[in-house]
Amino acid sequence: MYTAASIAIFITMGLALIRALLGPSVYDRVLAVNMFGTKTVLLLSVVAFLYGRPDFLDLALAYALINFIGVLAVLQFFENRQELATDADEDSGNRQKSNATGTEPAAEKSPR
Amino acid sequence: MTALSTLLLLSGSAFVLIGGIGLLRMPNLYTRLHAASLTDTLGTLLILAGIIIQAGFTLAAIKLAAIALFLMLTGPTATYALANAALLSGTIPNARRLDLPPK
Numbered sequence: 086m087y088t089a090a091s092i093a094i095f096i097t098m099g100l101a102l103i104r105a106l107l108g109p110s111v112y113d114r115v116l117a118v119n120m121f122g123t124k125t126v127l128l129l130s131v132v133a134f135l136y137g138r139p140d141f142l143d144l145a146l147a148y149a150l151i152n153f154i155g156v157l158a159v160l161q162f163f164e165n166r167q168e169l170a171t172d173a174d175e176d177s178g179n180r181q182k183s184n185a186t187g188t189e190p191a192a193e194k195s196p197r
Numbered sequence: 198m199t200a201l202s203t204l205l206l207l208s209g210s211a212f213v214l215i216g217g218i219g220l221l222r223m224p225n226l227y228t229r230l231h232a233a234s235l236t237d238t239l240g241t242l243l244i245l246a247g248i249i250i251q252a253g254f255t256l257a258a259i260k261l262a263a264i265a266l267f268l269m270l271t272g273p274t275a276t277y278a279l280a281n282a283a284l285l286s287g288t289i290p291n292a293r294r295l296d297l298p299p300k
Contacts, residue, residue: 086202086203086206086207087206089206089207089210090206090207090209090210090244090247093210093211093213093214094210094213096214096217097213097214097216097217098217099217100217100218100220100221101217101220101221103221104220104221104229110226110283110288112226112279112282112283112286112288113226113229115279116220116226116229116230116233116279117220119233119275119276119279120216120217120220120233120237123237123241123268123272124213126241126264126268127213127240127241127244127245130244130245130248130261130264131244131248133257134248134251134252134257139255139256139257139260142257142260142261142264143260145264146260146263146264146267149264149267149268149271150267153271153274153275156275156278156279157275157278160278160279160282163282163286164282164285164286
């Protein structure tokens with residue numbers, strides 16, 4: 086029973102890896118990697134009971150935390166990168182705007 | 198009790214497998230997202246509930262419940278962030294049926 090569940094999870098991890106290698110866009114790969122991480126957490130908690138070692142549950146909990154934070158960080162990275170790639174022609178306007186907002190707090194701080 | 202646990206584990210494994218097949222075979226990013234996210238949440242909950250029934254009232258059951266709660270919070274959040282990032286970067290969801298010939 087545990088063996089059947091772990092075999093199903095292994096097959097799903099293989100399918101997610103195939104999608105991560107095939108995926109046409111970056112977001113397909115991120116989705117496949119997210120699913121791979123979730124299935125890793127499931128596999129750790131099944132294997133902990135398959136081999137009778139409940140210490141693996143701590144590893145599963147830590148891996149769930151790391152996986153979530155990692156996926157959010159990668160998504161933030163690619164979102165910023167996409168914005169930089171599409172706003173390359175409006176670079177001078179953005180730079181002037183950022184200079185204006187950057188100098189305002191300094192001007193406010195200097196009288197204090 | 199063991200029969201209920203076996204039923205939960207096998208149905209959870211079936212959902213996980215269906216999610217993997219859908220992730221590989223769906224034609225579009227958003228359909229892949231749909232196939233992956235829903236089966237992910239349900240299959241995870243079913244498998245962890247089956248293991249919790251097998252564990253009984255121990256510390257391992259509390260850890261498994263914590264894992265299930267955390268995955269139930271973070272799975273839809275990660276899916277939402279992924280769909281939001283894909284939509285903001287210009288991936289248009291098209292509702293056209295793919296088995297019809299294009300106009």
